[in-house]
Amino acid sequence: MKNKTLNGILLCSLIFIVGFCLHGNLSLYFNLSGIFIVFGGTATAALVSFKFEQLKTAFNMLLNAYKTPAKKKTEVINILIDLSIRSRMEGILSLQEEEDETTVLFLRRALGCLVDGYEIEQIRDIMNTEMYFYRLGRDDSERILRTIADFFPAFGIIGSVVGLITMLGGIGDTSVILQAVPIALTSTLYGLILSNFFFLPFAAHLRERTNQELLLRKIIIEGVISINSEVNPVILKTKLESFLTPAEREDELVSYNKIKERFNI
């Protein structure tokens, strides 16, 4: 799936770039004053709006969203059913070893609470607070990317106006003036491309990813609480299944058999 997305992006950007080269001469797109104004202006506006630290966090978060794929819902559900079975067979304290193995940070903390013997209400409280601040941080980063995406076209237009003014001031020859217009427009082009080709999609991607991560966290909270109240693994499975779409449910059934094998039930 991931590869399809990547191939699609490569193919489509190629088409996009071919569109740029079709009528010729790429040097026409180069406008140093425009580059300075668009990048310098947007960067200043971003730094006046947010602190350097916040911008760095937002970009790291974005990079992570593209580099590490999200855990699949079925995978997390399988881990939870696994843990539920083990907890019923070997006691809740046996989950301590699992705690160190899991790569999902949120699950690790939830298991920690479980092993430490917190009560259901307390676990729910702690995990919900954790989730709330996670969401706050992600929303901040998305807002930063959207704000930057809004600044780019504005500074693109500023660059174009500057281009028109500096290049045409004092010249009275119509043909030269009309010829200069496209050069000045390159700034607008920079602003539009940076906003629509990069930052708006980045912000949208971050938002989709946040939604997925929050859903996973909801599943983990439900699962861990069920383990704590010693719910039957089969009922737990039915419960967690309601988080899946019908298509995903069939996927999950396969792994259920694997669990059966593993625990020799």
Place this chain on the structure above:
Amino acid sequence: MKNKTLNGILLCSLIFIVGFCLHGNLSLYFNLSGIFIVFGGTATAALVSFKFEQLKTAFNMLLNAYKTPAKKKTEVINILIDLSIRSRMEGILSLQEEEDETTVLFLRRALGCLVDGYEIEQIRDIMNTEMYFYRLGRDDSERILRTIADFFPAFGIIGSVVGLITMLGGIGDTSVILQAVPIALTSTLYGLILSNFFFLPFAAHLRERTNQELLLRKIIIEGVISINSEVNPVILKTKLESFLTPAEREDELVSYNKIKERFNI
């Protein structure tokens, strides 16, 4: 009704296209660089924002919304009254056969819960969760279509600016420049038409359909719960009627007589 809509669309698009051809020469609308930039750019932006899988789901959902018409509210209400009568006459387990017959997936699952003997609160919980995730998925798809509809005009303008720059750069003849402007504008035209003629209406249609489907699901939940609490079919009918507009209520009365015949009451 469906045909009226279809005929209307055909007639109106014809008028729209005639408007394009009126002053002549269709080849003027063709601009390869613009097509590459508008389609390539929007596709890339969509793929960077969302995963390939999500886009496919959105388009399938859209196709389905146009292909299969929504069940009518009166139809679903009639089925529910039917089931209520049968349940009182032959017991709740007799609904198992009906479960296999119904083509409404959501109703089938609700009947399954009924036959399995879940309690009212549990059925309401399960069906509401199901509805919540259904809505989440539909909202995602609508948002994807709207985002694409927002990208198209932006890349249309990018294409126009590119057209102006590539075609005019280095030429100093006023008349040639003014003549090139309309050609460059075709990109804007592509973007505007794709957004306003296709994707915004698609998103609006999906939203209307989602609202209808959610209303049907609400009716089904109310009906199934009433069947479970053995409410009198006449009272059930009065209750479900409040979901109908006055005009639709008259429709329904006809079918009520048919039910009477069928069960020889």
Place this chain on the structure above:
Amino acid sequence: MKNKTLNGILLCSLIFIVGFCLHGNLSLYFNLSGIFIVFGGTATAALVSFKFEQLKTAFNMLLNAYKTPAKKKTEVINILIDLSIRSRMEGILSLQEEEDETTVLFLRRALGCLVDGYEIEQIRDIMNTEMYFYRLGRDDSERILRTIADFFPAFGIIGSVVGLITMLGGIGDTSVILQAVPIALTSTLYGLILSNFFFLPFAAHLRERTNQELLLRKIIIEGVISINSEVNPVILKTKLESFLTPAEREDELVSYNKIKERFNI
């Protein structure tokens, strides 16, 4: 009042139209291709977004909003006080005759519930559901009108771009080109006028009317429930008065005297 509004509209549109004719020649505003594109395009977009049936409902609702004036709040309150007095003097069943007389559909249904002996909670439930679906329908229609108002300027711009392309393609004479621009702009003019002069005001009017109707319904619910709990007519009057502005309250006092006469109290 109504006449003032109508006279104002006539006078102001006249001024508006004079502004169009001032500099001459009305034939300049005629652009067949533009008319086709703006109307054809918007109609297609509307039909792809919504079903023919929905559009018809929206336009009927709009027509009704202009044709039949809203009942005045004081009038409805007077009817309710009237009914309250009669109910205390002749018993609740005497309201059955009134039920057939009233022209307010919602009041008729509320009285029906009253006479049928439903309990307060049930009446409130039924009437609130009724109100909820009424509001849903009105909001749908307003959204349809707003969506159409959004499509018009977009297709106006499409028409203008088409005009520029078809008329200028292949011509290299500057003066002809500049002369053609205004003709192409007529499409934009069509789109802007249809949106701002017609559809946006229509949507705003429908919304105002919906707000008024919902307020009337709230008053009716409060009144009918008070009648059912046999509240003293004077207290009922004080209660319903809080729905009126200070100016409207004085109006109402007059009619209170009339009621006194009528019932010889």
Place this chain on the structure above:
Amino acid sequence: MKNKTLNGILLCSLIFIVGFCLHGNLSLYFNLSGIFIVFGGTATAALVSFKFEQLKTAFNMLLNAYKTPAKKKTEVINILIDLSIRSRMEGILSLQEEEDETTVLFLRRALGCLVDGYEIEQIRDIMNTEMYFYRLGRDDSERILRTIADFFPAFGIIGSVVGLITMLGGIGDTSVILQAVPIALTSTLYGLILSNFFFLPFAAHLRERTNQELLLRKIIIEGVISINSEVNPVILKTKLESFLTPAEREDELVSYNKIKERFNI
């Protein structure tokens, strides 16, 4: 304070107008057709959207907001503490005289409820309903002003397009055409100034004033209820102080001493 605002407005508008006159000839700004279209069009759109009565109410409300300054929070709090002391010394019925003196309509009605012996819950209910409808009315008026502010620029553009079409149609001389553009643009100027210089600030002002008035009403409700439950004036003062900013609190302390004097405590 008020004078500073007024002087500021006068000074800044003067600067604004000087900017208009700097390059000369004011007669250039006059465009009869534009005036007709912008004013006639916006007035018609406003009258089709809202009723004449609603528009009159909105303008009266606006005029009042500029003419009569809002009561200061400290002033209202002082009155309430005053009333609280008097009520404890001379009994609640002594407030009847004060009722006639106060110029704050809302306070008068609240005192009326107090003297009439309503219970706390009833007073809260009545005053909240009163406040809810007050807010509804103010929000309506603000929305009307905003809608008009949105119509103005749209009709400004319509006027400009009309200007271009009527003045240029049939003329083929480039220089005349370019010269006519600025004249046509005056309509856009009218629309922009009327919207940004007048109606948007009017709507913003009305909103600020509404927020202030609602806060005053909240203070009055809290105060009157405390008087009814015979709360100690000192505690009442502490309670109402939390509605003040730290700066305003110091203001208030002065008046507290005055109260002490007045009642010889």
Place this chain on the structure above:
Amino acid sequence: MKNKTLNGILLCSLIFIVGFCLHGNLSLYFNLSGIFIVFGGTATAALVSFKFEQLKTAFNMLLNAYKTPAKKKTEVINILIDLSIRSRMEGILSLQEEEDETTVLFLRRALGCLVDGYEIEQIRDIMNTEMYFYRLGRDDSERILRTIADFFPAFGIIGSVVGLITMLGGIGDTSVILQAVPIALTSTLYGLILSNFFFLPFAAHLRERTNQELLLRKIIIEGVISINSEVNPVILKTKLESFLTPAEREDELVSYNKIKERFNI
């Protein structure tokens, strides 16, 4: 961190300004009429919308947000743990001395409530009201800055239209006309830069700062209430830690050791 932000702003604005100077002659950017219209118009609109007092408050708040850095969350948490330990060792009244030392106004008021012996519910009420009005004031100021940022580009366009009209009216020479366009555009430039380079980032910064301050206040409320209910300092630490991101938590551990030293535990 602060220095990085400052250096970044200086560097980026330099790049931005270089972009302006690249093509020459800075005197081209000067347009007296434009300056008068943009500044005079926006100032008038701001003064008609808001009172002079409100504008002054908003600018003071903005200045403060840039001058005094926000307290760090870990710092505030350390103070609270400190106070908790001291309260358990020396009794709650010992906090009175601390009250005078702290520079955080909100904490001082909270400690005041603590020492005065208010109950938990009362403290929560008082502090929440305080927080609510704090937020109201900050939101007002942010809205004022955003409104001004919206006025600037509008008056920039007004200035450009005025420039076109005054400079071109009566002149029929094409080359002069085209040459005048860039000069008129400077007004638009002023409006865009003032909005995007200054006021939008200012408003965004104020909002970020408000969010931070509100979070600090939430931490203080939780902490003070825990101190009042004599919660164990270790549990308090765990509780307050959930307000920190994982990275910040490590920071905090260091200071925990310092506390141990200080109190010789």
